[in-house]
Amino acid sequence: MEDNEKNLELFKAVLGTISNIDIQTSITGKTGLHLIKNGNIDVIILDIQLPDMNGIDICKELRKLDKYKKTPILAVTSFAMKGDKERILDAGFNDYIAKPILIKDFRDSVVKFLE
Ligand SMILES: [Mg+2]
Structure with a gap:
């Protein structure tokens, strides 16, 4: 989930280089949450700042569901404020990737969690 179109295109282009991957995207929290709840997603990538919800609340919501208790998010x-990383990890995220992304690190991180 990412509301910035340029970022979304970049994420899709980078993730598209991973073999056997099926990518589903959403630019809003509500649509994305619906998509995830009704699907079976292996790795979830969440922007924290979305127009309608924030990623932290979405993550907390997903963690309440049995099927997404252990899914990498x-x-x-x-966000680069002191304490933000802690707040994000406390919400149940597995990892934190800073924007602007470093393409190789972003891809490596997703691949690691897909394994
Ligand atoms: Mg955003």
């Missing part, structure tokens, strides 16, 4: 955010 990665935060992608430009």
